Amino acid sequence: MAITGAAGAAALAGCFGGDDDSDGETVNPDQEVPDHADAYFRTADGEHQITDFQYNPHIWGGFSHIQFALFDEWAQYLIDQDEYYPHFVEDWEFEDGLARLHLRDDYTWGNGDDITAEDLVMQLHLGEALDDDLFEFTDPDDIQAVDETTIEIEFDEGTNRDILRHIVLDRSLDHPPADWGDAYEELQDEGEVNMFDVDIDEPTPSGPVELGDVGEQEAQFDIREDHPLSDNYNWNGYQIGYRSGNEAFHQSFASQELHGIHSLFAGPGAQGQFPNTLEQIQIPGGFGMGIVFNHDHEHYGDREVRQAVAYAIDTEESILTVGADTKLEFPVQSGLTVPATEEWLDVDEYESYDQDLDMVEELLQEAGFERNGDDVWERDGSVLAAELQGPQGWGDWITPLSTIVDQLNQAGFEATLNSVDQGVWSENLTNGDFNVAAYGHTEGGNAAMNYPFFSFSWKFENRDHTGDGFFNYPEDEEITVPDGDGGEISVNPREELNTIANTNDESTIQESVERLARLFNEDLPMFLAQEKYEQSFIDRDGWEFPREEDSQHFQAFWPLYWLPKQDELKATVAAE
Template sequence: MVDSQSHGDYSDIVSRRKFVELTGIAGAAALAGCSSEDPSGNGNGNGNGSGNGNGNGSGSQDEAPDFSESRIRTANSFFEPADIHYNNQLWSGSTHINNSMFPELAKWNYVTQEWTPHAAVDWEAGPETFTVELRDDLVWSDGEPITAEDLEDRLRIGEEMGEELFEFVDDYEAVDDTTLEVTYPEGTNPFIVEQSLLHHHIDTPRQMWGEFVDMDDPDIGNIQAFEPKGMGGDDDVDEVIAGGTVVQDERATQNISYRTRHSGVEIDGREIEPHPDADENINFAGYQMGFRSGNTEYHQSMMAGELDAMHSVFVPPETVDQFEDWHMIPTPMGFGPGLVFNHDHDHWGTREVRQAVGHVVDRQRAVNAVGDTTQAHVETPAGISTALVDDWVDTSGLDDYTGGESAAEDLMQDAGYERNDDGVWELDGEPLEADVLAPAGWTDWITAADAAIDDLTAFGIDVSMAVTPRPEITGERLPAGDFEIVVEGWVPGGMNGFWPYFSFEHIYRNTEFAEPENRPWNNLPQEIDGVDTHERLDEFAQTQDRDEMESIAQDLAELYNDVLPAVPLTEGLEQSFLSEDGWNFSTDEADVHNQWPLHWLPKQGNLWATE
């Protein structure tokens, strides 16, 4: 637990280390069954790892070859190779390989709750300015230097796309080749700025993106239509320019090959400028990205030795036991499936109905169905990760929604519902029914939702699963408000899942899957029970006082608990996997608990080929 004396007002200049202390985020590692201690260092550095973590695979780093032709074989379950591109502003067509194609400013560790520098070597916040200092040795694959102007370009694109950072900042400017300054109104919570900024990748090289960053008013439609694949064509580019440790090598029908930017590499007669970390930290040739339709195909390929690493894949405990030569990295990421309701719906917009669902659904049963080694039980719905509740919310007066069918029946009757001859609850002759949209291939979420549907069906609510491709759910159904209940994240996931502001913003003001006329995407009203939720969120973002933050968090948690915008089912662990067959890597918690080990560890010299 962080000492309470560190929870007061910010000083004029607050270090990034102090930001972490002030969050009060303790126990984030509890989901993984471990605890984290304060690291001894201050996180300063140039992003170059020493590769001295504990090895877990076959062969020590000292015994590893200087260079191996091996490539890390991995896959994704959303996009065929022909559809993969390198516009990170689009979800459709973008994959986890972009974590190696483009450098992130810093990497967040979900267990130690620390940033590790990468493209940024330092940063600090003042009352009205956040300053980022970049490395001076990074270059694009075509030889052009990566500068603060490239980061400014990236932020310009993000501003046009409506990224959350720009809800809090006034301006941003490259003041020299390596320094970028972000300004914001006095009183702004700098931790929110930090969380919204440092995860960015520098991924919009002007050589490819110039037509957008040079415009006075870039057209969002054109940005969304830009799909650089390195294949030429009217709307494409002949060469994908990378700033990370790899660059696209060859596109084939079954996979795309990526080449590590070692010294002396040429692709199609073009000399590739080496990455400054590649020769020292990476001893393998690159990556291969393929496609698998879902978890079952992932499991089969992993057991057959067809893959070497997976960034994230759900594997139930009984299947993990069948894996040979694989190391699992379970990481808490403040993410999990919930039953999210459309609040414009006649039935599901009724609070008593949602509360009844909360009492009927056995959340522990959902955890057990998926596997209690990969999921955490949500004891009291409060709108924030279970890892944060003890530090931010007093749950003693909240409903834990364990009343079962008896409590649910009273609520249904209070709302005017009665059972028909088939035992189904109805209102004025209209049965209470719904198709529950669930993302295809997400077997952990589907399994948890199946358990909930069984509970609801037994109670007399006529619900059925509608397994649907997630791009259709998030890109079509949710923006159009065309749903009744959807299995979707009840907390935002990633590092945002470990800061209360973003968790509450996710449910009360989420515009990620919404059209402008349909916000937020769950159609939750802005004002609820006399509380202007958007105003309270703004107050959270504009305070530097811990006591005020806790007061706002308590209010929003109590409102969530009563209104129940979503019924949490589980809170899961991200499962990353690395093969020990031909590979070795650090297993130190300070290295591995991030997005994603197969891309981050090589940059730090902490994953290497052994043959």
């Protein structure tokens, strides 16, 4: 097994045995590609049982990654190019105050109805019921279908066009009128609708597959012969099963039961068991584990305590527990993703928070803590406890969290690891039932997160669990912090975000980004522990696809679904 992607094939050179070439590339069996292979691409879901599958994209439970084949993209974000690639939306213009989208005219829904501009307008209008980011910048009356293949959206003049590009184009055709027409009518009549009450057990697809046979162990999704991309597929469709966790996936790949998966954490030990035809495609995820503080807590509401946590942690050591080839370490605590930090900031001007136990002691003493008889920090009789909650089964989080707990204990915290069911973890965050917890430092799978506005919004105005930021950070008031040059600055997060959102002047945007980064770096609303490479896998035994250097389509979510749409994934005779 070998690696392609952002880290390159050299990243794992020498780590694995087998018959790989000396440069670490995956073995290509060079198999014949027939006109048609009687085969299904076998994949699996690790979060949803087959019998639980449902097709309302707003309900997490049962909404499988097969969605990426069922529902075509408006446009596809190519991460390494920071560009959207045309798909159903085949062209667009973002002018001052107006976005104009031009649509393909050869698409139909799975029931045979044409997909038109009115359908997409309906989808956008429905987003109002979910506080879609789009409606921070426009109103439903300003979204119009000009004709069957053209949409115009009016915005306030001066609205940041980079923000608009993401919030408009980063969507899928996943609201067919056959399934969502009643909800739309209710929204128009009543002014509101509960999008979570819409039950969809059988999808009406826009993409190249449709639901076929469904059993308790697997479901088939067959190629739609009437889809404009159907000729790209020389195979029958996708067959998706269920695996109960990473180890089950690893075993299935080792025995070649599966042909690929959109995303799977597999460290060096697991990869060493994979066949040398299984290609790993690394995609910068812009996502990873952070540690969020409850700012209403008697201890973690203190800046000195949050900084002490940062100085107690050695992120490099924690990352090594899951394999440094799959994770990125933050150069500084800036509030931005790793690529964005390097693009937007001079990292030498910000505190790196390298592990420093002397600083831990200095900060906690400054905050009024003393060591007790057990050598644990306490203040006014209350020990400095850190119960790190994390989602059970997320190995690439729980394993490094265990190391971080050890580091905090060595620094004098009373630290424990509480690995709980994902639903319990989410509920505890919603209810504020935590003091510190593992939490994604960006929204996973969101292509926009490398742009500062979105990554800062996620951290300063987080709405993931409640209407208000669930970790109780003061989002709309001035906060004074050192300016890094011997003075002080006062920063209001919401005002700075509004500044970024309402200008296209690069110097103004840069200034606000730097002010928000300074606030984050000094005040630490949360701690950024690691950023991941998404690990996507496709087996070359049975499947033909180009080398990454010969295609522009690998750095997208996700190769096993996006490559065939570009006519770049074919079944070979060995797949039959």
